[in-house]
Amino acid sequence: MAAQKDLKKDKKDIKLQNIEFVGIVREVHSGDSLTIQSTKTNNIARFFLTHVRAPKVGTNDTQDKPYAFESKEFLRKKLIGQQVEVKFEYEKTVKVAKSWEDDSEATEKQMNFCTVFYQGQNINLQLIQEGYAEFNFARTEEEKSQYHDELKTASEEAAKKKKGLHSTKNIPLHRFNDISRLKNKPKLLEHFNSLKSKARLTGVVELVISGGIYKVRVNEEPYSILVLLSGVRCLPPDSNIPEYTTWSSKALDFAKNNLLQRDVEIQLERMDNKGKFHATVLVNKQNYASQLLSQGLCFTFGKAKHTTEYEAIEKEVQAAKKGLFGSNKINIESLRGQNFDVDQKNVKAISGSIQAKLSELINTDEFYIQENSRIAVLDKMEKELDDFDLEAYPKLQQPVQPGTPCVALFSGDNNYYRGKIVKKRNDNKYEVFFIDYGFYDSVHIDDMCKLPEKWAPIQPFAIKLGLAYCVGLHDKHPLAVESDETFKELAWGKKIHLSYKYEDNGVKYVIVQDAANTPLNQTINFQLLKKGLVRLDEGVALPEELQAWQEEQDFAKEKKIGLWAYDEQENDD
Known part of the structure; x- marks a missing residue:
């Protein structure tokens, strides 16, 4: 199969250009190739350096040629993100066919050749002088640059001095293990902890995958790692939501222009349960997530080391309606409510x-409520949905991405409601979360459509909550059903008063009362605790005024009431 990757080239058609322009170096591909964007027209193109032949950079299947790394690094360190003067000398059209294809199947490829100047210095010449590239003779008069003879002389001098690739010394080798591909989580965690223990971790952003996900080549260890910005999220591209794709592309472009191939410092924070490394990324000693957020290209998400700083920036950006915060078609709060890894x-x-x-x-750990103050608005929407015509709205295009808003048919009552996609079940069915009520259902793709724009700005009516200071029973516990049913008996169909106490990973925890003045030893939290149908959360400090709850749990435990009648393994399983 290796032979199938070989290319064969036909005769070239050369077109002289002799155009001079100023541009910004956006990416360095090798020691003789780079992408440059014109500062005047914003046009962007890949260029090859005239008369320069650098060692070939390897692929996933092949290693770098000797000095390929040094050659590329010379250009990267000197030019990435910098303004340069370009002498676009000529373009060459080459017919390229894969080795198993006939000449008639060959495709044309345009190659642009230029000389680059940075701060008055000829970069083509510097590469050859330092032994990072060989001199490439002109094959025709049209391909001959005005610097041809000077470059040829420089190459001869570099060979005499045995500089770089002309050296007879040991050839430097650079091999990096891409640990982002590891499937072994214990081994991945071992690497994470090792890197996190470094006094300082630095690297180079080799690849921008999305606005907030990057592959970084680490300097301190021979690794390449996948890094996610901690505490913020960018919108994903989505064929069903043009606004998502628009802002996803803007965040991607911003990262390519400001982060790609830059030297960075990585402050690792955590590895999630999917093996992804969450981190703060510093470029030029500045927090990159803060820069991204200040442009309105991402939103705060979950908890991180710099969450307080991010929330302050987001508040300002929201007030200014900047970036994606200026769109009334994007519901940030709904996005923020999506599931994320919690460690x-x-x-x-x-x-x-x-x-x-x-x-x-x-x-008892996850329930949903609707605020009384918003019920009238919900009632109005429900009446409109009673007569909803599914065929009047655009269908969702498969594959539908998680988080995509929609209107979907709920099998419980055969009515349409607002929802968002959770995940794909099979070829034609998706799990849908109905955002105004809190229930889930498996819905066929034909029974849902894109969310009408008039309903997109309306915040979800269902608010996810948990019982403050309490932990419920796992689903397979013998008392799980009784615990849930008791909660329902105490709260269902009633107007309840909820007192917020704390927030944990985006979920608010409350004390549930019949009325605002209900004594703390008559709240629903306390009644479930008394019956041994929940227990106190050891991970949250119990306030002094609730110490009676601890005493009640101790009593239930002593008398083996409810869950305390079961062994510890049954309760923790």
Whole structure:
């Protein structure tokens, strides 16, 4: 199969250009090839350096040729992101066919050749003088640059001095292990902890995958790692939501222009349960996530080391309606509510209270409520959805990405409601979360459509909550159903008062009362605790005024009430 990758070239058609322009170096591909964007026209193209032949950079299947790394690094360190003067000398059209194809199947490829100047210095000449590239003789008069003889002389001098690739000394080898491809999580965690223990971790961004995901070549170890910006998220491209694709592309372009091939410092924070490395990235000693956020190209997401700083920036950007925050077709709060990896508690005290009704109970650790103050707006939307004509709106295009908003048919009552895609179930069915109620359902692709624009700006009516200071029973516990049913009996169909106590990884935790003045030993939290149907959360400090709850749990434990009648393994399984 290796032979199939070989290319054969036909005769070249040469077109003289002799154009001079100023541009910005956007990417260095090798020691003789780079991408440059014109500062005047913004046109962007790949160029090859005239009369320069650098060692070939390897692929996933092949190694670099000797001095390929040094040659490319020379250009990267000197030119990436810098303004240069370009003498575009000629373009050459080459017919290229794969080795198994006939000449009639060959495709044409245009190659642009130029001489680059940076701060008055001829870069083509410097590469050859330092022994990072060989001199490439002109084959025709049209291909001959005005610097031809000077470059030829420089090459001869570099060979005499045995510089770089002309040297007879040991050839430097550079091999980097791409650990982002590892499937062995324990081994990946071992690498993560080793890198995190470094006093300082630096590297080079080799690849920008999206606005917030990058592949970084580490300097301190021979590794390449996949890094996700911690505490923020960029919108994903989505064929069903043009606005997502627009802002995803803007974030990607910003990263390519400001981060690609830059020297960075990496401050690793955590490895999530999917093996991804979450980190703060510093470029020129500046927090890159803060820069991205200040442009309105991402939003705060989850908890991270710099969350407080990010939230302050986001507040300013929201007020200015900058970037994606200026679009009324993007519901940031709904995006922020999507599931994300949670490895540790990030408890933050909050306050306030609302009147509400219970709309869905998944379990005592996850239930949904609707605020009484917004019920009238929800009722209006429900009446409109009663007469909803699915065929009048555009269908979703497969594959549908998680988080895509939609209107979908709920099998429980055969009515249409607002929802968002959670994940794909099979070829034609998706798990949908109905954002105004809190329930889930598996919905056929033919029974959903794109969310009408008039409903996109309306915040979801269902608010996800958990019982403050309490931990519920796992789904397979013998008392799980009884615990959930008891909660329902105490709260379903009633107007309840909810007092916010703290937030943990995006979920707010509350004390549930019949009324604002309900004594703390009569709240729903306490009643479930008393019956041994929940237990206190050891990861959250219990306030002094709730110490009676600890005493009640101790009593239930002593008398083996509820869950305490079961062994520890059953309760923790």
